[in-house]
Amino acid sequence: MKKTINIPLGSQHISLLEPVRFKFECENEKIVGVDSDVGFVHRGIEKACTTKFKYDGIGYVVARVCGLCAITHSLSYTVAIEELLNIEVTSKAKYLRILLLELDRIHSHMLCLSHTCENAGFEAMFMRIMGDRELIMEIQELLTGNRIQFDYINIGGVNRDINLEVATKIVNNLDRVKEKVMGYVDEFTNNWSLSLKFKRIGALSLDDAYKFNAIGPLARASGLNIDVRNEIKYLPYHEIGFKMQTHIDGDINARNIVRLNEILNSIEMCDNILAGIPEGEIQTKYKGKPNGESVVRFEAPRGELMYYVKANGTAMLERVRIKTPTFASIPAFSHIFMGENYADAPAILASFDPCLSCTAK
Template identity: 40%
Template sequence: MENGMVEKATSIIKIPVTLEIPIGPQHPALHEPVLLKIYADGEEVVGVEIGTGYNHRGIEKLLENNTFYKGKFIASRVCGICNAVHENCFVRAVEYLVGMKPSPRAEYLRVLVMELERLHSHMLINAIMAEIIGFDTLFMYIMRDRELVMKAKEIVAGNRVSADFHMFNGVRRDIDDVKRDKLIDLLRRVEPRLKYYRKLFEDDPTISKRLTEIGVLKAKDVTSYGMLGPVLRGSGIKSDARAEDRYDAYNEIPFNVVVRGEGDSLARMLVRWDEALESLEMCKYILEHLPSGPAAVDERKLPRTFPAGESFARVEAPRGELTYYIQHAGGNKPYRVKVRTPSLNNIINSGFSYLGHSVADVPVILVSYDPCISCMERAIIVDLKNKVEKRATLREIAMKEVRL
């Protein structure tokens, strides 16, 4: 500014004000503990960090320290919603080691339980999506109708949630004609409701506007980031462990692999509705074509030790490909068991997909991935004298079982 002249600015330096917003580990939009640390410039998400470890229970170590028979029941408790697929995958990994082949009736019943599970899991996450986008009544309607499926699962497995239905070389329970007729009746009552909800999600302008073009994932991105299940198929990749591995009775029961190309949150939810309808048809087919013969095995006659070897089983869980790897050196306990749940990939690798969206879209995108993170509340105790940290449950602290 010389000689009374004002210099014109040729450039400006813009310093964005970035706001750090923690979503979770306890948050109304999340039904299980995970932390999404969002960095926002205004309303736009510019960075995401995903915090985990709030509920790691050491299941793999537990499986290594227990016999295969106890392991079967531990595996089915990894997840509440999809417990049958966990036990199926563990049981089949052991069967691959031994060379066991269950009876045709047992294989049909296994698929029946797993497809009922897919049905109620897909209804659950669509209900949660309805709640997240502000349709609380729709959430309640879907959850009411989901109870019919839970009842059906209870008739087959004896429990409405935790099935504990599988056993090596077969299943633990069989059904008779009375139960079969009850199941067919329940499925007939669910069918029109599923069709109605599917139509609602596609046609209702408020729902589709909230979900369309939100969290778009290209086919290249879902494979590069290892995303699975309806997320993968919602972006146009035709991959489904049921069609690829044809395990149990999937080589005999007709079904279609549902694929959509849009890649957005709506596509993922519609893939789930269509898969729920496919599952319903599969359940009806199973009940009408159930092979005769034995299904439940006499557990006393099963081997107590298994031959050494390695196996890798895949199952198409409601959230995507679930895998169990077993390395066994002989005896009655596995040397190594690796469980890879679909949410490990779908949630931890998903950070990139929130960028550029508004903060309000984050819960919608997260729910469209159907996160499944089993819960256990803990607290951290820091021993300042010895500089050691340890974790304890809140109950242990309240009951003074832990020295503070």
């Protein structure tokens, strides 16, 4: 008869940023069963959106679902409302939205990479990446006035204009970050503790990625061509040089490489935006109350984010449904843990870049 032992990971654990509990059923060192509990930080934001706030303030409420992808949340909600009100946003506002979206992606990926390093026991690299991430935070603060909660997007446009001084600073800082990211690519491919150690650990095959509806860098590392930036028309991603980054291995190393390539692609896109930012207004006037329902998807740093908004012609909305990337990937996470060693679990978990405050909303 086989004997198994239950070992929990979390809800407070040294390798975790946020509370989540995994209950691993282990047979010796191998994980044979996974149970997860993700609801520790449930705040009832969906309920608050339909009872406490009017539709024009909800953009700021949903930005507080998650600190790292705040901009994607408020953008998705805003685009959903703009669709219902038939607002056409000026092209300058669209480019500024992409600019901040990509800056946000760069800093979020850097945070994830630094935590992967920390979980591999490479503290110096963790410090280095976190230090370099400050360059991105600095330009985000210059552009929006805040480091984390940008509150940059409102219905009909963006809140602040960009000026030449800020644009030059962004270009300079992005150049410096690009140089540093090149250095990381070297470390993540050649350094033993970051590359070889991670090969074939926590692998997800392409077929399983399809079956479990994996999204974001997790799916792209397995070779699945899913990137919402490729599938939407609200933002002109194809004009600014978006390239899908995929890998075939599907292991932790592949995820890191995909993230690094995405940072490089994002830097390239930001440079292209700043080189050709059009003239014009940043705000469109609008009238009326939203009516009807709309589904909007965007690519958050961790994957696909979906907003479903239903309105009935009054200032209060009927339903706001937020489907966050980590929430949708939990079945895939549980599948990946099967058959791995328990000792690898923290490293695998960090490579998913889980965002639990998104998940529990």
